Amino acid sequence: MGYKAKFRVWRGDAGTGALQDYEVEVNEGEVVLDVLHRLQATQANDLALRWNCKAGKCGSCSMEINGRPRLGCMTRMSVFSPSETLTITPMRTFPVIRDLVTDVSFNYEKARQIPSFTPDASVKPGEFRMMQQDVNRSQEFRKCIECYLCQNTCHVIRDHAENEAAFAGPRFLMRVAELEMHPADTADRRDIAQEDFGLGYCNITKCCTEVCPEHIKITDNALIPMKERVAGRKYDPLVWLGSKISRRPKSEGTPVAVRPAAKDAT
Amino acid sequence: MTQLSEAPPRTRAQISERTLRKDPWWRTPAVVAALLTIWVLYATVRVFTGHWYWVPAYHYLTPFYSPCVSGECVPGSSSLGQWIPALPPVIPYAFVSLPFVLGFRLSCYYYRGAYYKAFWRAPTACAVREPHASYSGETRLPLILHNLHRFFFYVVVLISILNTWDMVQAFRGKDGSFGIGLGSLIMLVNVVLLWGYTLSCHSCRHITGGRLKNFSSHPVRYWIWTKISRLNQRHMQLAWTTLGTLMLTDLYIMLVASGAFSDPRIFN
Numbered sequence: 001m002g003y004k005a006k007f008r009v010w011r012g013d014a015g016t017g018a019l020q021d022y023e024v025e026v027n028e029g030e031v032v033l034d035v036l037h038r039l040q041a042t043q044a045n046d047l048a049l050r051w052n053c054k055a056g057k058c059g060s061c062s063m064e065i066n067g068r069p070r071l072g073c074m075t076r077m078s079v080f081s082p083s084e085t086l087t088i089t090p091m092r093t094f095p096v097i098r099d100l101v102t103d104v105s106f107n108y109e110k111a112r113q114i115p116s117f118t119p120d121a122s123v124k125p126g127e128f129r130m131m132q133q134d135v136n137r138s139q140e141f142r143k144c145i146e147c148y149l150c151q152n153t154c155h156v157i158r159d160h161a162e163n164e165a166a167f168a169g170p171r172f173l174m175r176v177a178e179l180e181m182h183p184a185d186t187a188d189r190r191d192i193a194q195e196d197f198g199l200g201y202c203n204i205t206k207c208c209t210e211v212c213p214e215h216i217k218i219t220d221n222a223l224i225p226m227k228e229r230v231a232g233r234k235y236d237p238l239v240w241l242g243s244k245i246s247r248r249p250k251s252e253g254t255p256v257a258v259r260p261a262a263k264d265a266t
Numbered sequence: 267m268t269q270l271s272e273a274p275p276r277t278r279a280q281i282s283e284r285t286l287r288k289d290p291w292w293r294t295p296a297v298v299a300a301l302l303t304i305w306v307l308y309a310t311v312r313v314f315t316g317h318w319y320w321v322p323a324y325h326y327l328t329p330f331y332s333p334c335v336s337g338e339c340v341p342g343s344s345s346l347g348q349w350i351p352a353l354p355p356v357i358p359y360a361f362v363s364l365p366f367v368l369g370f371r372l373s374c375y376y377y378r379g380a381y382y383k384a385f386w387r388a389p390t391a392c393a394v395r396e397p398h399a400s401y402s403g404e405t406r407l408p409l410i411l412h413n414l415h416r417f418f419f420y421v422v423v424l425i426s427i428l429n430t431w432d433m434v435q436a437f438r439g440k441d442g443s444f445g446i447g448l449g450s451l452i453m454l455v456n457v458v459l460l461w462g463y464t465l466s467c468h469s470c471r472h473i474t475g476g477r478l479k480n481f482s483s484h485p486v487r488y489w490i491w492t493k494i495s496r497l498n499q500r501h502m503q504l505a506w507t508t509l510g511t512l513m514l515t516d517l518y519i520m521l522v523a524s525g526a527f528s529d530p531r532i533f534n
Contacts, residue, residue, distance in 0.1 A: 015277030067286030067393055087286045092393075095276035103276050131482035155389040160401045161278075183480045200410065201403035204379045207392035220468070220498065224375050228416070228472035235413040 002027045005035060005077065006085040009047070013098040019087065020044075026077050033061050033072035036088065036100075048099035056213055059147030063100050064089045069149040069211045091152040104148050110168045113196070114175055118187040134183035141178040141222060143214040144171065150208035150218060156201045167198035170208035170218050177222040180229060190233040193226055202227070284395040291391035299384035305509050312516055313358040318523040319343070319516075325435040326449045326529075328519040329456065329512055331359045332425075332432050345431060363425045370418035375468045376502045378412060416469040426457075426464050433457040445534030452518050456511040463504040466497040 005026045008019040024039045033051055040047045052058040054073045061072035066080075066087050080086060094102035119128070151169040152158065168176075176197055180189045193199045204227075208218045216222075232239045285291065312330050319331040320343040327334070327343050334343045336359060337352040358364055371377055382388045389396040404412055433453045439445025464470070475491025478484055497504075521527040 010279055010281070012279070014275065015280050017279060064286065064393070066288045068289075069393060084288075087288075089281060089286060090279050092278060092281065094278065096279045097276060131480075133481045133488060134479075153393050155392075155396055156401060156403060158393075159389065159396045159398075163401065181479065183482075185479075198403075198405075200405035201401070203382050203388060203403050203409075204375055205383055205389065205392070206379055207389075210392050219379075224468045225472060225476050227375075227413070228469060229477060231413040231416065232472075232477060236416065 003082045005080075005082065007035070007039065008085055008087045009036075009039070009044075009100070010089040011044075011047070011099050013096060015096055017096070017099075019089075026082075028078075030077050031073055032063075032065055032070075032075040032077060032086070032088070035077060036072060048097070048101045050101045057145055059145035059213075062091055062147045062149050062152065064091060064152075069153045071147060071149070071213050074213055091148070093152040093154075093158045094148070104151075106164060107146070107148050107151055107169070107171065110172045110197075111175070113168070114172060114179070115187060115189070115192070117179060117182065117185055119184050120186050123184075128184055130183050137181045137221065138178045140216055141174050143216055144174065145214060146171070147213060149211040149213065153207045153211045154202075155205070155207065156198075156203075163198070163201060167201045168196075170202070170223060173197055173199055173202065173226060174216070174218055174222040177226040180226065188233075190226075190230045194230045194234065199223070199226055199230060285391075285393060287391070287393060291394055295384040295387075295390050298380050301506075301509075302381065302384065305513060308513055312520070313360065313364060314355065316355060316359070318520040319359070321449065321519060321523045321529070323440050324445070324447055324449060324522075324529055325438050326453065326519045326522065327432045327435070328516040329429055329432070329460075330364075330516050333362055333428055334359045335362055345428070345435065363428070366418055366421040367425060370415070370422045370464075370467075371505075373412045373415040373418055374505065375415070376505045415467075416473065419464070419467055419469045419473075422464055426461055429457050429460060439531070439534030441534070443534060446532040447529040448532070449518055449522060449529045451532075452511075452515050456508075456515040459504060459508050459511050462497065463501070463508045465494060466501045466504055468498065468501070470494055471498050 002025055004023045007022045007024055009022060011017050011020045022039055022043055024035050024043070026035055033054060036047070036049055037051075040049060050060045051073065052060040054061075056071055056074040059071070063070065063072050065072070065075055067089075069091065088100065090096050090100045090102050094104050094106060097103050148171065151171050154170055156163050156167050157169060173193065176189050176193045179185050179187070180193070202223050204219055204224060206219045208223075209216070209220070212218060309330065312328075316338070319328045319334075320326070320340050322340070322342050325342070327345070331339075331343065333346040335346055335349045337348055337350065339348060339359060353359075353361070383390055387396055388398060388401065404410055433450075433456075436450045436453045437444060437446060471491065471494045474494050475481065475484065475487040478487060478491075481488035481491070518527075522529045
């Protein structure tokens with residue numbers, strides 16, 4: 001049975017805007033994205049809203065629903081009481097283009113800085129062999145749909161924009177971990193994880209894990225194991241001693257983070 | 267020809283509210299802060315009390331006083347012997363183990379996240395604006411020292427072995443032969459859970475197998491890693507449960523040692 005739901009939607013562009021009140025029809029089985037589409041069709045034709053698959057797999061409809069980073073297409077209306085007012089805002093960490101659409105190019109810039117997969121040059125194409133247990137860890141991280149909810153909720157950049165240059169965010173530290181744990185990758189990414197991508201800024205509050213719609217254990221399976229690897233590389237004198245007496249294999253070398261070319265000041 | 271005006275610079279949505287969350291987001295950090303404060307106060311009082319830590323009849327030694335190595339330790343309570351003379355009262359009897367146990371818990375990945383939220387409000391809860399003007403995380407002193415967690419882990423494994431020895435001693439009756447009392451069982455449960463907490467540690471997970479790139483080349487370490495990983499999923503629960511069992515074990519031994527309660531014996 002349908003009812004009229006109260007919505008407060010942030011409307012505006014270039015950062016300036018305000019919450020506007022609407023009453024929108026809700027039918028059984030609908031999700032927040034359905035209701036926003038009805039709002040767009042019936043009352044606010046100029047409402048800007050990014051969406052694509054409506055199935056929780058494209059990562060487009062990221063927004064904040066009652067202050068919590070969520071996918072609009074994966075948030076059922078049935079979890080809210082019919083009398084409740086839903087507050088819908090854009091992701092707070094990224095600049096607003098218009099209404100609920102944000103500019104997430106920060107993430108693409110960070111992605112480009114990560115040195116790519118570095119296989120053993122002596123292995124020819126077609127000769128790679130990997131066992132399933134060797135790639136299970138990396139495959140968990142490959143479930144990421146790049147909705148950037150983890151990036152949005154991480155307080156390191158959400159509350160401190162000044163850290164954006166030094167901190168890549170959980171999604172891209174997870175990418176570093178994915179390559180670091182890859183059985184056929186020969187590069188040692190521990191130094192750049194700490195120095196260039198800001199792993200030390202993470203204080204493991206697990207907010208990234210909490211919001212991940214793919215239920216990836218970002219903190220426990222990527223960030224903490226990466227912190228432990230960095231501790232082994234930089235802070236463990238026993239490991240250092242082991243490497244000196246050749247009990248441990250030599251590092252294959254650290255790739256350099258790909259820094260973007262300096263922008264033309266003009 | 268009309269000239270297009272330049273688009274205004276993009277900025278974040280200016281929303282003045284600290285958070286728009288409507289759920290009781292403050293509740294968990296408040297409960298964590300309250301429970302940790304209670305526990306720290308209790309433990310601080312107990313480690314400096316200096317008595318009611320040993321039940322000679324049944325060989326119960328509270329973990330807060332193990333190992334008892336100084337001259338003032340009562341006879342029988344020093345399983346590792348007495349290495350040094352009596353200490354001033356500002357130094358706890360178990361000064362050998364307590365700094366490492368404390369360091370292990372303080373640098374534990376679960377507790378770090380919990381107390382950063384509960385006490386330091388960085389942040390208080392997810393998607394709730396934190397009150398600090400700047401943030402450097404664990405990149406500088408003193409918080410960069412959390413990277414030493416694995417060294418605390420190594421020492422705490424030794425302390426867990428000592429706790430296990432203390433527990434085995436507690437399965438003795440008044441005549442010195444095998445016996446079981448309620449206190450023995452409480453100490454057994456405490457030690458089992460302490461091992462669970464210690465072995466479920468993220469550093470343990472890394473050391474046993476997590477640091478490998480190829481699991482298929484190390485099947486034994488991979489098997490151990492899978493077991494530790496499964497235990498690791500319960501690390502938070504074990505962190506809290508062991509705080510409870512440590513307090514309960516100490517409280518029980520204090521009550522029996524002070525004569526306020528007599529230990530019910532199941533056998534001998």
